[in-house]
Amino acid sequence: MDTGDLYKELYFHEMERRDRLNSGLSFPVGLVALLTGAALVMFRAAESSLSDWDKVLIILLAVVALTLALASFFLIRMYWGHEYSHMPFAEDLFNYTEDLCGHYKKQGVSSVNASKFAKAKCLAYVEQQFSKNAKFNAQVNDKKSKFLFLANAFVIASIVFLGISSPIYIYTQTRHKTEIQKIEITNRSLAVTQQEQNNQPQPPPAKEPEPTPPPSRLIKEHTEKPSKK
Numbered sequence: 001m002d003t004g005d006l007y008k009e010l011y012f013h014e015m016e017r018r019d020r021l022n023s024g025l026s027f028p029v030g031l032v033a034l035l036t037g038a039a040l041v042m043f044r045a046a047e048s049s050l051s052d053w054d055k056v057l058i059i060l061l062a063v064v065a066l067t068l069a070l071a072s073f074f075l076i077r078m079y080w081g082h083e084y085s086h087m088p089f090a091e092d093l094f095n096y097t098e099d100l101c102g103h104y105k106k107q108g109v110s111s112v113n114a115s116k117f118a119k120a121k122c123l124a125y126v127e128q129q130f131s132k133n134a135k136f137n138a139q140v141n142d143k144k145s146k147f148l149f150l151a152n153a154f155v156i157a158s159i160v161f162l163g164i165s166s167p168i169y170i171y172t173q174t175r176h177k178t179e180i181q182k183i184e185i186t187n188r189s190l191a192v193t194q195q196e197q198n199n200q201p202q203p204p205p206a207k208e209p210e211p212t213p214p215p216s217r218l219i220k221e222h223t224e225k226p227s228k229k
Contacts, residue, residue: 004123007130011087014137018084021144025079028148028155032071035158039064042162042169053172060165064158071154078147082140085133087126097122 039061046057100118105111 004127004130007127007134010134011130011137014134014141015084017141018137018144021141021148022079024148025075028071028075028151031155031159032068032075035064035155035162036068038162039068039158039165042165045169045173051172053168053175057165057168057172060161060168064161064165067154067158067161071151071158074147074151074154078144078151082144084140085136087129087133093122093126096125 042057043061046054046061097118100121101111101114104114104117109117
């Protein structure tokens with residue numbers, strides 16, 4: 001393999017590396033979207049009541065939001081705004097060779113030698129451009145690879161903090177349901193008690209005593225007034 005083929009291979013290697021880096025964005029972008037949705041669900045569940053565990057959960061979710069924001073930033077920086085150096089158009093190289101050939105002919109060089117010198121100089125220029133562009137594109141790919149590494153690091157950090165938040169979220173949800181069930185059972189017991197009290201048979205009203213019949217009278221003849229037994 002001569003140097004020309006080496007430079008050419010390195011140039012196309014960096015272009016393939018660019019494509020692999022760009023295609024590697026889909027997985028972390030999907031993870032960021034998924035983790036963002038999970039964090040929003042947890043936050044909406046935690047904001048209704050602010051107990052100590054809810055405050056801890058909100059703090060952890062704030063850290064998750066920060067890591068996801070940084071991951072999104074580096075993903076955007078990795079994908080957007082990078083320039084790559086490409087080889088000149090083939091037609092422009094052909095015209096350059098023809099112009100060189102004409103230039104040499106004007107200097108008194110024969111047509112055969114002028115064409116040979118022009119092609120040799122054009123090939124040397126192409127090798128130089130392959131080498132130069134391969135280096136430039138390698139530097140761009142290195143920068144993009146660094147951004148992708150940072151994005152993946154922050155995605156992993158968000159997964160860790162979201163994993164720490166999950167048991168707290170489950171505990172708060174279980175606690176809220178237990179409190180609701182206690183309230184429902186208490187209210188239901190109170191309602192049942194009141195209903196039982198309402199359904200208890202009322203004692204019969206007190207009966208009034210029957211009228212007392214008049215007693216017999218004892219009367220002594222001619223001497224005393226009548227008296228009752």
